[in-house]
Amino acid sequence: MTGELVIDRLGLRFGGVVALREVSIRHHPDEVLGIIGPNGAGKTSLINAVTGIYPPSSGSVSYRGTPLTGRSPESIVATGIARTFQHNQLCGDLTVRENVLLGCHPRLGYGMGKAALGFGPARRAERRLRGEVEPLLELLNLGQVAAEQAHSLPYGLQKRVEMARALALRPTTLLLDEPAAGTSDEDRAALVRIIKHLRQEGACSVVLIEHDVGLVMEVSDRVAVLDWGECIMVDTPEAVAADARVLAAYLGVDDTPRDLAPSDSI
Structure with a gap:
């Protein structure tokens, strides 16, 4: 369907190692889709295959009716998909x-070369884009540190800078790869607020890969x-938290099942 990110029977192999096996997921427009799983489940491999970093071994990916399989990461960005990384890619x-x-x-x-020369349309476009940056800095609570060098910031703020840079692309879908990993409770609360804001304002759809199940x-x-x-299931958070297959994946079939409570971080 137009507007959807459609992952259809996607497979990914590294030699004899199977990272993804016929994964099929539809990410609907204007929704937040969470992706969870134990370490080594294939979460980051999936996002890398979707964004062209790893070429899939089988299956296909399409976005808004446009095939993405085999395209470069740069051309995939041009379709409206932006992403962050587990490890910050800041300057x-x-x-x-x-x-x-x-x-x-x-x-x-x-x-960038023509932009750096600052001639005519390039200079006007640069001024316009600088005006667009300020609201993003405020949304992500980065206004007070906007003039500081990125490497001097705490890790949680660096994560937010990377998210702001991805949002500067004006994506229609934003892929977040473990944005809460290694951050503080304050950073986590800010992340929840930002994602809810993007959802409520219809700014972009979000795919969230995260170990923090809660x-x-x-x-x-x-x-x-x-x-x-x-992919063993796709459903509402309530259904996923109570499903025996999910409990087995996280806890092992020999463990006594329990609910995945909002405070769990696995």
């Missing part, structure tokens, strides 16, 4: 504002569960 010596501004440049329509359950409309490279 540490640049300021927070400059890092976020870098996210705008793919929308200029010409290279966070995923709190912000997601639906949750997909991966285990050993397979």
Whole structure:
């Protein structure tokens, strides 16, 4: 369907190692889709295959009716998909504002070299984009540190800078790869607020990969569960939290089942 991110029987192999096995997921427009699973379940491999970093071994990915399989990461970004990474990809010596501004440049329509020369349309476009950056800095509570170098910030704030840079692309779908990992309770609360804001304002759809199960359950409309490279279910947070297959994936079949409470972080 137009507007959907459709992952159809996606497979990914590294030699004899199977990272993904016929994964099929539909991410609907304007929803927050959480993706959870134990370590090694294939969560990051999935997002890397969707965004063109890893070429799938089988299956297909399409977005808004456009096939993505076999395309470069840059061309996939041009379709409206932006992402963050588990490990920050910031330019540490640049300021927070400059890092976020870098996210705008793919929308200029010409290279960084011409933009740096500052001639005519390039200069006007640069001024316009600088104006777009300020609301993003405020949304992510980065306004007070906008002039600081990115490498000087605490890890949780660096994570937010990377999210702001991804949002500067004006994506229609944002893929977040473990945005809460290694952050404080304050950062976690800010992340919940930001995702809920994006959802309520219809700014973009969100795919959230995260180990913090409670966070995923709190912000997601639906949750997909991966285990050993397979998608074992996609359903509401309530249904996922009570499903025996999910409990077995996290706890092992020999453990006594229990609910995945909102405070769990697995």
